[in-house]
Amino acid sequence: xxxxxxxxxxxxxxxxxxxxxxxxxxxxxxxxxxxxxxxxxxxxxxxxxxxxxxxxxxxxxxxxxxxxxxxxxxxxxxxxxxxxxxxxxxxxxxxxxxxxxxxxxxxxxxxxx
Amino acid sequence: xxxxxxxxxxxxxxxxxxxxxxxxxxxxxxxxxxxxxxxxxxxxxxxxxxxxxxxxxxxxxxxxxxxxxxxxxxxxxxxxxxxxxxxxxxxxxxxxxxxxxxxxxxxxxxxxxxxxxxxxxxxxxxxxxxxxxxxxxxxxxxxxxxxxxxxxxxxxxxxxxxxxxxxxxxxxxxxxxxxxxxxxxxxxxxxxxxxxxxxxx
Numbered sequence: 001x002x003x004x005x006x007x008x009x010x011x012x013x014x015x016x017x018x019x020x021x022x023x024x025x026x027x028x029x030x031x032x033x034x035x036x037x038x039x040x041x042x043x044x045x046x047x048x049x050x051x052x053x054x055x056x057x058x059x060x061x062x063x064x065x066x067x068x069x070x071x072x073x074x075x076x077x078x079x080x081x082x083x084x085x086x087x088x089x090x091x092x093x094x095x096x097x098x099x100x101x102x103x104x105x106x107x108x109x110x111x112x113x
Numbered sequence: 114x115x116x117x118x119x120x121x122x123x124x125x126x127x128x129x130x131x132x133x134x135x136x137x138x139x140x141x142x143x144x145x146x147x148x149x150x151x152x153x154x155x156x157x158x159x160x161x162x163x164x165x166x167x168x169x170x171x172x173x174x175x176x177x178x179x180x181x182x183x184x185x186x187x188x189x190x191x192x193x194x195x196x197x198x199x200x201x202x203x204x205x206x207x208x209x210x211x212x213x214x215x216x217x218x219x220x221x222x223x224x225x226x227x228x229x230x231x232x233x234x235x236x237x238x239x240x241x242x243x244x245x246x247x248x249x250x251x252x253x254x255x256x257x258x259x260x261x262x263x264x265x266x267x268x269x270x271x272x273x274x275x276x277x278x279x280x281x282x283x284x285x286x287x288x289x290x291x292x293x294x295x296x297x298x299x300x301x302x303x304x305x306x307x308x309x310x311x312x313x314x
Contacts, residue, residue: 013306020303024269027296059295 011052018045019053026057030064039080054084120190127179135176142194143168146201149309153205167208171201195305264311265304273300 011019022044029036038057042050058077065072119137126134146168154163175197178184184196258278265271269290276286283301287294 013303013310016303016306020299023296023299027293030293031291056295056299059299060293063293063295 011049015045015049015052019049019056022053023056023060027060027064030060051084054081120193124179124193127176128182130180132176132180135172138176139169139172142172142197146171146197149198149201150205153202154208163208167201167204170204171197174200174204198305198309261308261311264307270300270304270307273297274304277301 022041026036026038026041038054038061041057042053045053062072120141123134123138127138147164150164150167150171154167175184175193262271262274265274269292272290273286276289281289283294283297286292287297290297
């Protein structure tokens, strides 16, 4: 998936930090139970950084939605973000392992410094 | 195949004992690891060969380790880069330590030569490797940690870095800071980017 990003493997550090601060605000709204929409945050960053911002926003969103009775489905995300589906071939096929994977792997992924 | 897909395939090959994957890995990571080693060794009057030796040694250690079934949790290019960073750092640190010993030992050998007949002198104690870091190395390490933490600027990033250094899992850090696990993973990525910039000016 990363190879489909307009930046290549990863956006530059300055963009990653901007994405981080936007995601922080998004998470604060989830914690305040405001129920923010990832869609509303995408305009806060340059267009070519949006696929990565969206990916990070959805990881946070899926984390907070993991206890909801209705499991988020790939179709829901395809409908919400049709313009971004081309960034993920799996999303286009409707399989969405990157969404499902996030749900499954939350809490199990470890990274070191 | 994407770059991340290639790396995953190379890791798979190495695990299966196929050393042909070492060559593309070398092409992909060697230059970056040399830069990292150079940054780490910059306080030593070392030759270019040292930096390249460290980078090659790190890649070799990884390839051998993968072939022996170590690193079972390694899955993609991001994991691999972090692992190579750690191996390279450790090899560079070991080289610094060894250079320090050789320097001290060399001076001692000359000194011992002049005291060869001194029966009260116990020869070669300086050649015994220290079980703990020297005060100089410990101070250098502490200073390096302080510099890296300062470079983070943001308090949350510092808290995540310190917790990770303490050996906490991402879930434990998330619980402690009352944040989501994806947020902790994102913060760790930010920290790595900032520190890479610090280590490789």
